[in-house]
Amino acid sequence: MKLLKVDSVEETKRKMDHYFEGISLDVEWIDIAQALGRIAAENLYAQREVPEFPRSTVDGYAVMAKDTYGASESLPTFLQLEGNVEMGEAAAQKIVPGKGVYVPTGGMLPNGADAMVMIEYVESLDGDTIAVYKAVAPGEGIMQQGEDIQKGEPVVAKGKKLKPQDIGMLAAAGIFSIKVFKKPRVFVISTGDELVHPKEETKLGQVRDINTYTLSAMALACNAEVVGQVIVRDDFQLLQNTVKHAIEKSDVVVVSGGSSVGKKDVTAKVIDSLGEPGVFIHGVAVKPGKPTIIGRVGDTAVFGLPGHPVSAMIIYKVFVEYILRRLQQLEEAQEVVIYGICDANIHSSPGKETYQMVQLEERDHQWIVKPIYGKSGAISLMTKAHGYIKIRENQEGIHKGEGVEVILL
Amino acid sequence: MKLLKVDSVEETKRKMDHYFEGISLDVEWIDIAQALGRIAAENLYAQREVPEFPRSTVDGYAVMAKDTYGASESLPTFLQLEGNVEMGEAAAQKIVPGKGVYVPTGGMLPNGADAMVMIEYVESLDGDTIAVYKAVAPGEGIMQQGEDIQKGEPVVAKGKKLKPQDIGMLAAAGIFSIKVFKKPRVFVISTGDELVHPKEETKLGQVRDINTYTLSAMALACNAEVVGQVIVRDDFQLLQNTVKHAIEKSDVVVVSGGSSVGKKDVTAKVIDSLGEPGVFIHGVAVKPGKPTIIGRVGDTAVFGLPGHPVSAMIIYKVFVEYILRRLQQLEEAQEVVIYGICDANIHSSPGKETYQMVQLEERDHQWIVKPIYGKSGAISLMTKAHGYIKIRENQEGIHKGEGVEVILL
Structure with missing residues (x-):
């Protein structure tokens, strides 16, 4: 009975912090009218007082x-x-x-x-x-003069994701051109001998790839730019060429499929073959998504995600978005989560951080959180879920009536 | 003591429903890869089963x-x-x-x-x-074959805003080109004799306009297209020409400033001069934002918002976004709000729906909601707030410890 030796989620994040220490995106100057959703790359201070007269x-x-x-x-x-x-x-x-x-x-x-x-x-x-x-x-x-904003007062901090009111604040404070992080460039690769493009007809045993669609859309939803999408067979040489090309063009390469430990586990070998430091995570104690691979080649992060659409999406949210935030020096606290009361007992998988899909229902100005179940890999489960909750690896499970944090999908 | 005769928020929404009955945006066909954040304009059913074999x-x-x-x-x-x-x-x-x-x-x-x-x-x-x-x-x-998705099963409902998982679901279900509502076209006008473009130098008494920045960014954040931005003096003829041009080019025209009842109250007259049915709301029982004007000219919604940046943003969220959703037949329930426990007593303004800015703090898997105060019109208040809560017109106020709903900014 062969089991993977795997890292915990916290250990995985610590290793990502270590391996990406000092690596961040390039910056660019943009007009504030184009800055919605972009991340400030410097602290900004008011150039004038508001109002300028009483x-x-x-x-x-x-x-x-x-x-x-x-x-x-x-x-x-x-x-x-x-x-x-x-x-x-x-x-x-x-x-x-x-x-x-x-x-x-x-x-x-x-x-x-x-x-x-x-x-x-x-x-x-x-x-x-x-x-x-x-x-x-x-x-x-x-x-009074200067009552709203004092000259020299900090108005937007480095790492802030800009909302409409921040853009208004910048205009009021006399700041029109700002330094932001360039959008992260993401390259999405699906690998698997069974995969065909969704628009193609299948033969029996073949499967239409949907991860390039979902993972690209998730990248766009994070304000990233999708610079490439490729479906490739589980062949070392083909995958190596594809990933090599992807690394040259992007900040983050996401390879889904081909990452379970078996005879077709080529993703890790490909990453290691392309440069230092290579793979530093091979397996994470999470459910779903155990066979997750994370590496770095030059300044580019390369992920091997499970092929199941649901597992791939969750690992993307947990780890790929973590790196996307890190590259942009985005303060994590900006993401508003939902808190609610769990409506049922939920079992944990001992030794693994478990992600449980849930639906939300309002009752008396409170979110009631209901777990929903389905077969692993069912995309229909993802579209029914409003979000998911985490059950920590050393948590016994969640009791009905307990307060929980919901990450929205 | 002259007071405006005003409608309640509910009455205002009922009138909007009445005046925009049967009016919705045109539709267009797009590839699902471009569909993130767009609104489905038809019910979509699976073209194949998933998986296609056990x-x-x-x-x-x-x-x-x-x-x-x-x-x-x-x-x-x-x-x-x-x-x-x-x-x-x-x-x-x-x-x-x-x-x-x-x-x-x-x-x-x-x-x-x-x-x-x-x-x-x-x-x-x-x-x-x-x-x-x-x-x-x-x-x-x-x-099992068809266990995830059955052929003919509904996969996306008309009025749904598409998320990455929906796009994956559509790809899996064999649907690649879909009918969505065209993006609403928004035209943003700021009016006021005191206004100058923020990049210009001011003379004493002049004020830099920031509403074109904030309201345009809010439109973009709602997936609308901003088709024009103009600053214009409070002059009937000038404003009439500007609004006439805006109506021809857009689905929603937002005029901020110039809407308080006074000698410069030209917005309502301009709207009425341009076509039927004209202004149907002139004043709403809300705080802030009482002097709100809503009209329709042809199929275009025309709003007169207060000039104060904070009031303008709130009225935009409450009423302009309501129309933007309505034109796209967007189910309101899709917007996930935050529930929390109010940390202080909050007074109401009798007879008015009051919007109180708040900050959120996490405590024991629960959001603690703290009111924050500042002068009306202070843009700095908006950038400090995480969101706002509503106090209904016939509510006495909110007691410390009460559960509240927070609308995020």
């Missing part, structure tokens, strides 16, 4: 707050109106006790004013006088 | 299960070996009692076999005989 945050009247103290619906305060501030123009007026000036939302606050009274609480009696029906405190209805 | 899911020996009954580590069963099944080839052998055939993972199961014994539990004694150390049940280690 602004009103309401439609209303700029006043000295103390003039309004005691004002109420039954007992208004009367102020002398000193005209309007126009949008986009400097406020020329100066507020002194007993005076008010109309300022629209976003308009500049005149000198001397320290609060805004919303128009809803003001009545214009004639062109010259207003009745104020509400007391306001100093600072009310105002955004 | 397959082994393990490396091992195909047997008749009943031959193994009683086998154990101390008392193996001996079977006669009838050679190998090669990957990608039809199994020529026929299993009869007392015989076994080697089949690799994914290989075709020979006729007569009804189970697989994993190689770990088998010893090859000589070229002709194997010792089986474990009993297997019928069906073990096998995936």
